Amino acid sequence: MENPELDKIRDEFTEIAGQLGVRLGLSRTVGQLYALLFLSDEPLCLDYMVERLKVSKGSVSTNIRELEKWGGVKKVWVKGSRKDFYEANPDTLKIVINRFKGGIQERVNEMSGGIDKFEKALSKIENSLSVEEKKKAQFYKEKFRKVKKMQTLINTFLKIIPKKIFL
Amino acid sequence: MENPELDKIRDEFTEIAGQLGVRLGLSRTVGQLYALLFLSDEPLCLDYMVERLKVSKGSVSTNIRELEKWGGVKKVWVKGSRKDFYEANPDTLKIVINRFKGGIQERVNEMSGGIDKFEKALSKIENSLSVEEKKKAQFYKEKFRKVKKMQTLINTFLKIIPKKIFL
DNA sequence: TAGAACGTTTAGAATGTTCTAAACAAAGTA
DNA sequence: TACTTTGTTTAGAACATTCTAAACGTTCTA
Incomplete structure (x- = not known):
């Protein structure tokens, strides 16, 4: 599942997206969250994003809602889980x-x-x-x-x- | 020369321009400097802008060159003065x-x-x-x-x- | 009802940005 | 040459932003 080469590519892409986020007047983390979801073929939960980006739960919670406000992601319901899952709006x-x-x-x-x-x-x-x-x-x-x-x-x-x- | 009502209008305009500057990823002072020059019918020198904006000489020096870099102002020569004068590029x-x-x-x-x-x-x-x-x-x-x-x-x-x- | 699982909120820490004040450099003037 | 005028550079102060960690509230489960 976890291939270090693939993960490196994903992480670098995420980093550049973070800079784009800053340029757009959002925070770096907002950009990174979007990139992470953009490069995922399934909705992701808060905990996963915390683990992936190595930022605090509070930060993800706040920033994912900022991203939602701008139409970057939407909450989706995943059968059998109480967690909030998000997926990227593909229309970047x-x-x-x-x-x-x-x-x-x-x-x-x-x-x-x-x-x-x-x-x-x-x-x-x-x-x-x-x-x-x-x-x-x-x-x-x-x-x-x-x-x-x-x-x-x-x-x-x-x-x-x-x-x-x-x- | 100095009418308090007119000055108030100029200052408020300048303040809003400062916010536009921030939105464009420049600093507040850069926006304010442009507004000041935009609302002037003659080139202004560094000292005048210091006095008007109540900011330090160093700040005006740095920010006016940032503004110049983006084509916002140009240096002009004023007969009989050693000072640097600037005027706004009218094509905002x-x-x-x-x-x-x-x-x-x-x-x-x-x-x-x-x-x-x-x-x-x-x-x-x-x-x-x-x-x-x-x-x-x-x-x-x-x-x-x-x-x-x-x-x-x-x-x-x-x-x-x-x-x-x-x- | 007690406890676990989640997401949210918040006080304060860490970080980044922009300013000021002072030292400095350059160039004119006496 | 010594002094003045002027703009630039820079160390650190002031301020703003964004993060973390922890407390909290809510909802579900046993």
Whole structure:
């Protein structure tokens, strides 16, 4: 069952996936958990993952749910066992894209939300400003418009990414 | 020159940009520096940014060069001053995209590089494997092919992002 | 009902990141 | 040459993140 060569390959793959996880703003362990399940032909239980990754039970418990939140794994029921088993969502690319969308897009939109506020604030005080300050306020408004335009572009662009991709 | 209302708006904008910086895998200060320059109609020197952001000179020095590395700012020469002045690259979206490309894409490609190695390693030991192990090796190969396919898709996709975007 | 089997929560340890302050290097000025 | 201005480097402080170990709660079993 356990071949050291095969295990080494699996472990190295898992390690690289961990780094990808970090790059996506998740933790290393989240990436590793996904890789482990991705390379398994059957659902795995918490204890097995603890043993394989040599991390604590608490860490697996927390991280596997983080992974679940992002659609990376789902809990499956295994006949005859009380344990929780998980299996990988095979649509890896979709997970990566989801994560990206939820990250950048959210921030950019948040920025645009703030900008509406700023624009209102500017309009409100505009009258009380000196000529010099009015110029500055006008300058800010232009810049803010650029950010909003960027947000529109990003949102439009993300929409064209297909919902389902078959590998 | 200094209007508290206008300054407050600039500072809040700067703060949000800092969070976007973190999301992009850069530091908060990098994001803040860009925002400061983005909202300025003239190049700024290191000392001014220190004063504005209330961070140390060393931090601005390090972070502004990180920002420069990603094409976020460029050094400009200001007549009659020995100081280094910087101005923002106005093409914000391009910077965000560059950063994204250099991040995810690089990792995914690195993964694919590793996979070539794994596939070779598998082929090499294939003969010495039991029937059971052979099945496992075959299973891994399939999975690896999927990752490579994903990499191809991501690369293709990133290529269609226009090089230059006008806001 | 007592105990075992599991997963979750949490306090604090380990680790990693980013900052500051100070020393430093380089280059201009007097 | 001595002094000033300016940016860079770096050791260690401050902070944030992620882990571990242990306590805990729940559910099942005997």
